[in-house]
Every structure is written in C-alpha cells, then in structure tokens.
Amino acid sequence: MTLPFRRRPRKRRTRSTNVSTRHGANRIRAAQREVRGVDSAMQRARIYRHPAGSIVRIETHISIVYLAGRFAYKIIKPVAPGFADFTAADTRRHCCEAQVRLNRPLARGLYLGVLPIRRRGRSLMLESKGHTVEYAVKMRRFDESGLFSSLARRGALSPRDIDRATQRLAAWHVHAPRDAPLARYGGAALLRAQVDAVNASLQARCNAPALRDIGAWCAQQLAQLADAIDRRRVDGFVRACHGDLHLDNVMRWRGEVSMFDCIDFDDALRWIDMANDIAFLVMDLRARAGTRLSNRLLNGWLEATGDYAALELMPLYVVYRALVRALVAFLYSKSASHTKAAAAARDAARYLEIAAGETRKPPPVLLLCHGFSGSGKSVASRALAELSGAICLSSDVERKRLASTPAAHARLDGAHYTREARHAVYGHLLRLASSVVQAGYSVIVDATFLEHAHRRDFFTLAERLRVEARVLDFHAAPHILAERVVTRQRDRRDASDADTSTLSLQLNTAEPLTSDEMARTLAFDTIVPVEAFDGPDFWKRVLDLMSSPVAEPAPDICRIRCKSENSRYAAEQDSRPTR
Structure with a gap:
C-alpha cells in the first residue's frame, strides 16, 4: 500500500525581509x-x-x-x-x-x-x-617601549613594575563601583555562555585536539562552581572592572603604571568578578613574561585585597582568559601577512598551552615557616612563593587586617599580641590556609610557629585535607637576628611590629620542635646573600616536594593550523627565555 506523501510547502521569503537585509x-x-x-x-x-x-x-x-x-x-x-x-x-x-x-x-x-x-x-x-x-x-x-608587552619582550619587565601594577589594580578593585546595570552580570549563567562562545569560536577556527579536553574541563568547572560564582556576585565582588588586562594595555607612564583601552563596548564583559579581571593579567604575564612575575602579581593582589576566596575560581578564569587571547590571535591571523600569521599562531599555541597546563596542576602542599623574628623567613617565603606559585599568607599582614588597620606599616600596640590575640591570628591563618589548599594551591604560612599547639593544628588540617605538610625551619645566629630586627624597624614599609624585646621573649619561651615534627622539617640557614633566595638551588628540596609527575602537553597542542587559512605553518611554543 502506498502512503500518500505530502510535499512540504516551500518557505517563501517575504519582500520586507529581503529589503531589510539588502538595506x-x-x-x-x-x-x-x-x-x-x-x-x-x-x-x-x-x-x-x-x-x-x-x-x-x-x-x-x-x-x-x-x-x-x-x-x-x-x-x-x-x-x-x-x-x-x-x-x-x-x-x-x-x-x-x-x-x-x-x-x-x-x-x-x-x-x-x-x-x-x-x-x-x-x-x-x-x-x-x-x-x-x-x-x-x-x-x-606615549612611548611604546614602556608597554608591559614591550618590556617583557626585552626582558626588562621588573618586580617593581609588577608591584606598582598590583597596588594600582588592588586599590581600583576594592573601591570600584558595585551597582551593576543588570543583575545577571558576572553570574554563572552569563559566564557559561561567554566561555562556551569562546570555545565554539576557537574550535571552528583551529584544529587543536586539546580544545576538546579544555572545553570539557571548563564545562565541569562551570557546573561545580556555579553556586560559588553566583554567591560572589550576590556578595558584591562583581564590579566595574577593566575587562581587558593583557600586557599590551598596561604600561609605564609618567612615573607610574597605567592601564588603558578597557572594555567599553559591552557592559557584560566589563561588569565582572574582580577575580576574573586580575586573572587576565596573571595569565598574560605567565604566557609572555614568565611564571615568577605572574606569581608575584597574584600574591601581591591577594595580600592587598584579602580576597583569598577568589582562588577557588582563579583556575577557571585563567583558562577562560587564555582562550580569549588565543581567539584574538586567530582573528588577527585572518588578515595578517604570512609572517605575522605565523607569529599569531605561535601566540595562540602558547595561550592554549597555558590553558591546558591550568587544568592539570600538581597536588598542593602545606608549608609552615618556623623561626624567630629576624630569621629571614618572610623574605625567603615570598621568594619561594614567587618561584613556586604557592600562595603566601603573612601573619603580620593578617594580624593588621583583623585589627582593621588601614596601612600595612602602621604599628600595633601590645593588646594585639596577647595570648588570646595570638591564637586568633593563627585561627584566622588556619581558615585561610584551608581555603587556599582546597582551591588547589600550595600555601606557605609565614608565621613564627614557636608554639607546638599552633603547629599541631596545621598538621591536623593537612591530614584532614590529605596533603603533604612540612616545616621550613629558618635560622640564624642570635646577634644576626637582633641586627635584622633593628634594621627592619627603620623600614616604615615593613608589616612586622617585632622589636628586640619581642625577639628576646621569643628566644626565652619558644617550644622546640618535637621529634615527629623534626622528621617533617627542612632546615635553611639564612646567613646567605638575599639573592640566594631567588635561585631554585636554594629551594631544591621544597620544589621537589611540590612537584609531582604530571602529563606533558600533548604534542598536538603545539601544532595548530587555522581552518580558514590555506597556508600551513608551525606554531611551536615561543622559545623566549622566561624570567
């Protein structure tokens, strides 16, 4: 039996549609x-x-x-x-x-x-x-040689530049307007749409197999972190940001660091979580200036804002920003000459590698600094954080944050150093360390840890979170300690309030490390030139602990070809040395 076949009527375009399209x-x-x-x-x-x-x-x-x-x-x-x-x-x-x-x-x-x-x-x-x-x-x-991108290319971007940029951005983020035009700005649904759009555009333009894995990771993170993203929006962390903080938009100018060419054409890309904003510069520094300056920026911004909760979302934002820059590179390559197209492909490959690397970070570790005032632990721990990518928590800084002291260098009175106040500071550091480790970052807790009870609490935290924990014991001769404390008191920028009487009290009341603690202790003699702290050799035992076997980038990630281009060219990772 033959069933009747009904022909679907042809859809006709109306004259008005044709006229509108033509106009x-x-x-x-x-x-x-x-x-x-x-x-x-x-x-x-x-x-x-x-x-x-x-x-x-x-x-x-x-x-x-x-x-x-x-x-x-x-x-x-x-x-x-x-x-x-x-x-x-x-x-x-x-x-x-x-x-x-x-x-x-x-x-x-x-x-x-x-x-x-x-x-x-x-x-x-x-x-x-x-x-x-x-x-x-x-x-x-302005002189283009002052652009951070130009400085990075010449190896002339300095820690001082990073510190100035950090201070400028942190101050802006803390005081930026919070009355977003639309409630959905900075929310999980809109972020998901933005990330999906970038992923889709990239997959349509290049044939990197890694994009599939990166896209799947993004989808998983967006699902897991949706509540945290929306909670930060409700809590006021979505603010009027710059929105396009890559190295081409930051420069030395008139004795300070300026940021220009912000997002001005789309409020949805400018009203974002301030963590999303700083993640752009963190990512671009890593790609174009090396991990040390990137780590310095992130640690400085966290210390200045106190927004350590942002670390939970930082890997997602770093990956998103890396994908954005990869897409921009591909868009530029469409109209560029063969030579510039090849350079754009190298940029895209580097950004995709940054994105892929962020999805497979090594497991975090918990590091407890131990030592008297003047032992060099603060200078050393900051150098280690910059070298390793760990997050540094300073007891001196957090004590003043708890006291609502407006300036890090303002001196606190004795009421902030009672036994109860000391326990409150260590309790606060414990909570911060827990959130940092759970966000996937190693943490260095810069405090004296001269009391056994405080060390025990942090070792208990490490056991609960199932991460490795070590004591970093910094030591120097007593007369060296005293000289350093006196010198540090003259530096109004230093956050420490310790003086020679504080040091004397520490030397007389410190509880020595137990045998069990000594088994998990790495000792460091700090009577060395300060420059030694910047070298990986000084920290080899710690860096070996912090590293773990992680799969290398798939070879396909370093060879990418634009689907829309007929030319073929290698897009190997940029061979410029990192700082």
Missing part, C-alpha cells in the same frame, strides 16, 4: 567606504590642527590608531567580529565616548576627548565645521 548590507558597505576615506585622510598631516610629523598607522581587528606628533587618534572600524557589532555610526560614537569616560580612572591624563571628523567640500578635517562622518578618540602619545 543592512548596503549600509555596512557605505560605512566601510566612508571609513576607507577617513583612513586615507588620517594618514595625511593636513587633517590635524597641530604638527603631525611622520604619521604611524596601527591597525587591530576593531580599530585603527594614528600616531601624529604628540598625540594619537583612534577610530573604530565598522566591523562585527562576533563579540560586538560596530557597523552602526551611533554605536561607534558611543564607543568612543565610553572609551574616554571609562579609561580615565586607570590612565590619568592619557585620554583627552572625542573629536568629530567632518567633511568640508572634498576634504576631511578634525575639529572643523561641516558634516560629521566619523569620530576619533584623542589621546596623548
């Missing part, structure tokens, strides 16, 4: 023609109302910058790269205005205003009468 395409083509004319005019000195000299043109995937004399001008291209749509003239104008308004807090004096580009007869002029055809952001020109 939209015509509008975009007209805008692109107009901007081509603007681009040509901006490369001629006569458009400017000041000496322009030799004009330098710099193009990115969404904008064009013209360096003319003492100033720089930026126009937005009428493009729709996927994460935003700049094809409408009003959108580009609003974007320019937002750039000036939003960037001024972190880049004081850099952004000067928005200027109309107007047509006068057949000519285009800035700041003149006539019909406005485009808008440009006017900025002061």
Whole structure:
C-alpha cells in the first residue's frame, strides 16, 4: 500500500525581509567606504590642527590608531567580529565616548576627548565645521617601549613594575563601583555562555585536539562552581572592572603604571568578578613574561585585597582568559601577512598551552615557616612563593587586617599580641590556609610557629585535607637576628611590629620542635646573600616536594593550523627565555 506523501510547502521569503537585509548590507558597505576615506585622510598631516610629523598607522581587528606628533587618534572600524557589532555610526560614537569616560580612572591624563571628523567640500578635517562622518578618540602619545608587552619582550619587565601594577589594580578593585546595570552580570549563567562562545569560536577556527579536553574541563568547572560564582556576585565582588588586562594595555607612564583601552563596548564583559579581571593579567604575564612575575602579581593582589576566596575560581578564569587571547590571535591571523600569521599562531599555541597546563596542576602542599623574628623567613617565603606559585599568607599582614588597620606599616600596640590575640591570628591563618589548599594551591604560612599547639593544628588540617605538610625551619645566629630586627624597624614599609624585646621573649619561651615534627622539617640557614633566595638551588628540596609527575602537553597542542587559512605553518611554543 502506498502512503500518500505530502510535499512540504516551500518557505517563501517575504519582500520586507529581503529589503531589510539588502538595506543592512548596503549600509555596512557605505560605512566601510566612508571609513576607507577617513583612513586615507588620517594618514595625511593636513587633517590635524597641530604638527603631525611622520604619521604611524596601527591597525587591530576593531580599530585603527594614528600616531601624529604628540598625540594619537583612534577610530573604530565598522566591523562585527562576533563579540560586538560596530557597523552602526551611533554605536561607534558611543564607543568612543565610553572609551574616554571609562579609561580615565586607570590612565590619568592619557585620554583627552572625542573629536568629530567632518567633511568640508572634498576634504576631511578634525575639529572643523561641516558634516560629521566619523569620530576619533584623542589621546596623548606615549612611548611604546614602556608597554608591559614591550618590556617583557626585552626582558626588562621588573618586580617593581609588577608591584606598582598590583597596588594600582588592588586599590581600583576594592573601591570600584558595585551597582551593576543588570543583575545577571558576572553570574554563572552569563559566564557559561561567554566561555562556551569562546570555545565554539576557537574550535571552528583551529584544529587543536586539546580544545576538546579544555572545553570539557571548563564545562565541569562551570557546573561545580556555579553556586560559588553566583554567591560572589550576590556578595558584591562583581564590579566595574577593566575587562581587558593583557600586557599590551598596561604600561609605564609618567612615573607610574597605567592601564588603558578597557572594555567599553559591552557592559557584560566589563561588569565582572574582580577575580576574573586580575586573572587576565596573571595569565598574560605567565604566557609572555614568565611564571615568577605572574606569581608575584597574584600574591601581591591577594595580600592587598584579602580576597583569598577568589582562588577557588582563579583556575577557571585563567583558562577562560587564555582562550580569549588565543581567539584574538586567530582573528588577527585572518588578515595578517604570512609572517605575522605565523607569529599569531605561535601566540595562540602558547595561550592554549597555558590553558591546558591550568587544568592539570600538581597536588598542593602545606608549608609552615618556623623561626624567630629576624630569621629571614618572610623574605625567603615570598621568594619561594614567587618561584613556586604557592600562595603566601603573612601573619603580620593578617594580624593588621583583623585589627582593621588601614596601612600595612602602621604599628600595633601590645593588646594585639596577647595570648588570646595570638591564637586568633593563627585561627584566622588556619581558615585561610584551608581555603587556599582546597582551591588547589600550595600555601606557605609565614608565621613564627614557636608554639607546638599552633603547629599541631596545621598538621591536623593537612591530614584532614590529605596533603603533604612540612616545616621550613629558618635560622640564624642570635646577634644576626637582633641586627635584622633593628634594621627592619627603620623600614616604615615593613608589616612586622617585632622589636628586640619581642625577639628576646621569643628566644626565652619558644617550644622546640618535637621529634615527629623534626622528621617533617627542612632546615635553611639564612646567613646567605638575599639573592640566594631567588635561585631554585636554594629551594631544591621544597620544589621537589611540590612537584609531582604530571602529563606533558600533548604534542598536538603545539601544532595548530587555522581552518580558514590555506597556508600551513608551525606554531611551536615561543622559545623566549622566561624570567
């Protein structure tokens, strides 16, 4: 029996749909023609109302910058790269205005205003009468050698640069506006959509098999951490952030560190968890300047903000930011020359390796500093944290945080050093150490640990969390201890309040390590040059403990080819030495 077959009626496009689509395409083509004319005019000195000299043109995937004399001008291209749509003239104008308004807090004096580009007869002029055809952001020109990306490339990015950036960002994050325009900003659902979009775009553009595993890891993390993400949003950690903190947007300028070119076209990418914001710079430093400066930034930011709970989400945010930069590299490679496309592929490969490495971190360990005031444990533990990636918790800093002391160098009175106050500080450190270890990070607790009860509590924590624990015993001769304490008292920036009377009390009342504790102790003589703390040889026993067999990156992760490109090129990991 033959069943009747009903032919599905052909779907007809309405005339209005065709007209709308055609008008939209015509509008975009007209805008692109107009901007081509603007681009040509901006490369001629006569458009400017000041000496322009030799004009330098710099193009990115969404904008064009013209360096003319003492100033720089930026126009937005009428493009729709996927994460935003700049094809409408009003959108580009609003974007320019937002750039000036939003960037001024972190880049004081850099952004000067928005200027109309107007047509006068057949000519285009800035700041003149006539019909406005485009808008440009006017900025002061700066020396590009001061960009963190340039400094990192030359090996000239210093710990001092990182400390200044840390202080600037921490102060901004702590006081940043918290009244997000929409409640969903910074929430788990929106973050999931953002991560999924980046993953999908990357998988459509490159053939790295590692992307599949990274995508699966992201999905698992987003599911497990959804409540924590939303809880931080409710608790006020979603704030008006920079949103695009990579090394090309941070620089030395006028004696300080400035951040510019923040996200201005999408509130959803700017109103984010401040941990998401700092994770971008942590990730990019790791990729382009080495792990030591990256670790220094993260530890400094955590100490300044006290937001150690952010570590629970940090691996997810680091992976997300690495994927974002990999996607940007692939987008750039589409329009780049063969040589620049190869360089972009190397960048993408490096970012994907950072992402893959974050998904397979070694198990954490718990390290307890032990020693008298002046033993060098604070200087040494910070150097170890910078070298190893561990998180350093300072009893001096946390004591003042508990006392709500506004400045780390402010001196506390004797009421903060009673037996009860001392136990409160160690209890606080215990809770912080627990959260850090459970977030997957090794932790160094910088305290004297001269009482057996305090050491016992932390060893009990290690047993409960099933992690290795060690005592790092720092020692020096008594006269050396006294000299260091006196010298440190003269340094107003030091957080320690210990003086020679404090040291004398410690020497007389310290409870020695037990035989069981000695079996888990690594001793360090600190009567060495301070530079020795920066070398891995000094810390070999600790670093061996902190490392564990972890699978190497799959070979496929280091060879990537753009699906949309016909050229084939190797994208090996960048061979620049790390700091």
